[in-house]
Amino acid sequence: MYHSFDAIIVGAGGAGLRAALELGQIGSVAVLSKLYPTRSHTGAAQGGISAALGNTEEDLWEWHMFDTVKGGDYLVDQDAAEVLAQEAVETVYELEHWGLPFDRTPDGKIAQRPFGGHTHHFGQGPVRRSCYAADHTGHMILQTIYQQCVRHNVQFFEEYHVLDLLVQDGVACGVTAYQILTGEIHTFRAKVVLFATGGMGRMFSITSNAHALTGDGPAIALRRGVPLEDMEFFQFHPTGIYKMGILITEAVRGEGGILLNSEGERFMERYSPTLLDLAPRDIVSRSIYLEVQAGRGIQGKDYVYLDASRLGRKVVEAKLPDIADFCRTYLGIDPAVEPMPVQPTAHYAMGGIPTDVHGRVLLDDKNTPLPGFYAAGECACVSVHGANRLGTNSLVDLVVFGRRAGRDMARYLREHDFVPLPDEPECEACDEVERLLAGQGDESVAVIRQELQKSMMDHVGVFRVEAQIEAEVAKIHELQERYRRVSLQDKHKRFNTELLEAIELGYLLDLAEITAASALARQESRGAHTREDYPQRDDERWLKHTLAYRTERGVELKYKPVSITRFEPKPRTY
Amino acid sequence: MQVTLKIQRFNPELDDKPYWKEYQVDVEPGDRLLDALHQVKWYQDGTLAFRRSCAHGVCGSDAMTINSANRLACKLLMKDLGTRVTVEPLRGFPIVKDLVVDMEPFFDKYRSIKPYLINYDPEPPVERYQSPKERARFDDTTKCILCGACTSSCPSFWGNRDYVGPAAIVQAHRFIFDSRDQGANERLEILNDRDGVWRCRTIFNCVRACPREIDVTRAIGEVKKLLLFNRMV
Numbered sequence: 059m060y061h062s063f064d065a066i067i068v069g070a071g072g073a074g075l076r077a078a079l080e081l082g083q084i085g086s087v088a089v090l091s092k093l094y095p096t097r098s099h100t101g102a103a104q105g106g107i108s109a110a111l112g113n114t115e116e117d118l119w120e121w122h123m124f125d126t127v128k129g130g131d132y133l134v135d136q137d138a139a140e141v142l143a144q145e146a147v148e149t150v151y152e153l154e155h156w157g158l159p160f161d162r163t164p165d166g167k168i169a170q171r172p173f174g175g176h177t178h179h180f181g182q183g184p185v186r187r188s189c190y191a192a193d194h195t196g197h198m199i200l201q202t203i204y205q206q207c208v209r210h211n212v213q214f215f216e217e218y219h220v221l222d223l224l225v226q227d228g229v230a231c232g233v234t235a236y237q238i239l240t241g242e243i244h245t246f247r248a249k250v251v252l253f254a255t256g257g258m259g260r261m262f263s264i265t266s267n268a269h270a271l272t273g274d275g276p277a278i279a280l281r282r283g284v285p286l287e288d289m290e291f292f293q294f295h296p297t298g299i300y301k302m303g304i305l306i307t308e309a310v311r312g313e314g315g316i317l318l319n320s321e322g323e324r325f326m327e328r329y330s331p332t333l334l335d336l337a338p339r340d341i342v343s344r345s346i347y348l349e350v351q352a353g354r355g356i357q358g359k360d361y362v363y364l365d366a367s368r369l370g371r372k373v374v375e376a377k378l379p380d381i382a383d384f385c386r387t388y389l390g391i392d393p394a395v396e397p398m399p400v401q402p403t404a405h406y407a408m409g410g411i412p413t414d415v416h417g418r419v420l421l422d423d424k425n426t427p428l429p430g431f432y433a434a435g436e437c438a439c440v441s442v443h444g445a446n447r448l449g450t451n452s453l454v455d456l457v458v459f460g461r462r463a464g465r466d467m468a469r470y471l472r473e474h475d476f477v478p479l480p481d482e483p484e485c486e487a488c489d490e491v492e493r494l495l496a497g498q499g500d501e502s503v504a505v506i507r508q509e510l511q512k513s514m515m516d517h518v519g520v521f522r523v524e525a526q527i528e529a530e531v532a533k534i535h536e537l538q539e540r541y542r543r544v545s546l547q548d549k550h551k552r553f554n555t556e557l558l559e560a561i562e563l564g565y566l567l568d569l570a571e572i573t574a575a576s577a578l579a580r581q582e583s584r585g586a587h588t589r590e591d592y593p594q595r596d597d598e599r600w601l602k603h604t605l606a607y608r609t610e611r612g613v614e615l616k617y618k619p620v621s622i623t624r625f626e627p628k629p630r631t632y
Numbered sequence: 633m634q635v636t637l638k639i640q641r642f643n644p645e646l647d648d649k650p651y652w653k654e655y656q657v658d659v660e661p662g663d664r665l666l667d668a669l670h671q672v673k674w675y676q677d678g679t680l681a682f683r684r685s686c687a688h689g690v691c692g693s694d695a696m697t698i699n700s701a702n703r704l705a706c707k708l709l710m711k712d713l714g715t716r717v718t719v720e721p722l723r724g725f726p727i728v729k730d731l732v733v734d735m736e737p738f739f740d741k742y743r744s745i746k747p748y749l750i751n752y753d754p755e756p757p758v759e760r761y762q763s764p765k766e767r768a769r770f771d772d773t774t775k776c777i778l779c780g781a782c783t784s785s786c787p788s789f790w791g792n793r794d795y796v797g798p799a800a801i802v803q804a805h806r807f808i809f810d811s812r813d814q815g816a817n818e819r820l821e822i823l824n825d826r827d828g829v830w831r832c833r834t835i836f837n838c839v840r841a842c843p844r845e846i847d848v849t850r851a852i853g854e855v856k857k858l859l860l861f862n863r864m865v
Contacts, residue, residue, distance in 0.1 A: 157812065162762055167761065388709070
């Protein structure tokens, strides 16, 4: 089937939905999502959305910008960080005007609490910048923006899985997508396309990410010649529930929770004297790893304790009800009394589809845009998070850059017309689907995926070293070759989720290849990318963004400069 | 532990009617039921269809009827389910395939009650003020994740599919009792209908089913009281 819209948005999380709201007045918009919109992973975010409102204590957007730049270990494009910090304030008020039920201060303003890496006066101490709704801020944001989409009758194609981006004469002109219900492949023609498909944590075995997060947007863009930026920078959140990946929000530490090793020591005192347990996530994750390596993991295992007992029951039940529920449900423990077992967990992709501050996708180191193609949210790399993202900055990223992408798309729509589609636009997508359905080989999707996830976690995790990354590159090639021999049990069209998992595995393999290649090449340690064999940050050789292309010759790497405006790179200590 | 999963299968394109299929799985006591379903799908029978995403009870994708009670598959641990577990799709909605039901009727009812903030005053330059007490007034119903467990567990809904259902009323309550909202009367008018709040017979299945532990029946009761006495309670 064939559809025509002025704008197509792929992904119905915070960024995609926010962009959709900018376009309704301008032209026809359709939002495609492989999930029902309220199932999007924005809804799992817990801790808060940061903005320098200054409701509880003095705060300035310049401090927020600085924290973001330093938090990203100076790989952040500072023009993007400036936009983020400035526009955070108005977009948070906008969310409140739309009804977001923030927690409140006694005098009725939006309540704010401390969070990792957010400081006052350029690093002097923690500042209350995170605006929150208990510990389910993401749920409230997703619901609120979706409610506005319902109000404005935004058109949705729910449970449509994007398969391909259509490009003709160097201009984006639509997408093809698989209707999960029927197995039919649809062609959507558009003047502008936005990818807001979220993260790719399912490359790793222990992850906070939903099963749906398989990096569909970046993988498809990659196959269409778009490079992926800074893929070696993947954040491991320090406090996921041991073995389960379920996230325990940083807000626990924001409210006063502390990390303890097997000796009952608050070990962050040694690793981060100023910010302690509220140091940025990459630093805390490394600290936990080092404690475990030194034999101070709980019971000699690879986890530590997160202790919230000092908060008292009232605070835990009022401010952290969801994580109390997780602990009761999955661990049978009461966090107001007992410590939680936690370990570093694959959480967030700082890298992704390169864009400028208007969400326009860029093709090279000269920042040449691909006309008509936009990206926003976790799948994009502006780069506002650099080498490491601060907590609460992702939710801001979604609404600020989702809005900006929407506005620039609206401008583009007014200035441009449709371009013709390529001949047989759906044929490549159809071929891949037919190939998978017809496959008679002896390999299984689940087995290959599990091997990929385990090996990525072991070899391209918190600590990396050349020999192991090289081994991973070889492993990925082996898995890609075995992937060609996958066969499915479900050969029918109706709601065939086995087929979709096979397609998603193809995306994960490509993204893992790019991640490993980028990590192998970067011979320094910066932010979340830690090389045991190159433990220092090396600004002279490596203060630059990676651009990884997929070509017939394999992965090709280029680099582009970082935008530095206000803050000269300095050593990153807290 | 060894567990037998008895799962209802049905592909309308292939089968005349639903049928049961049994699978043996080997699970840890701390595994989620969702993990057991994945074991079946990934290693035994790839044709099994079910929705899931976050795997920790916040997205609402995997609401199902498990041992005759509506639950999220990812919030149940195998040790609490015993060695024979029956898994069926939610009742009251057309079956798409196996454990996947058509959620469109559910979302239609949600959309019908104007689930968005209505405020006709000009927007202030900063946030609208709301006291902690005002905020607490509607806190319970803000937690709804639209999983469908409540509406599909409600005998009044089974008896009459036009009943707007507990979830839609919860969503309306969330706004009616939000001090910043001015659309209470519009929503009350919609719900003041034989198929609105008045279908509710306070059976309480919704409260038992809700994975977010929302006091659904109480919320429905508060809306009924508003309609009866025209008074905020």
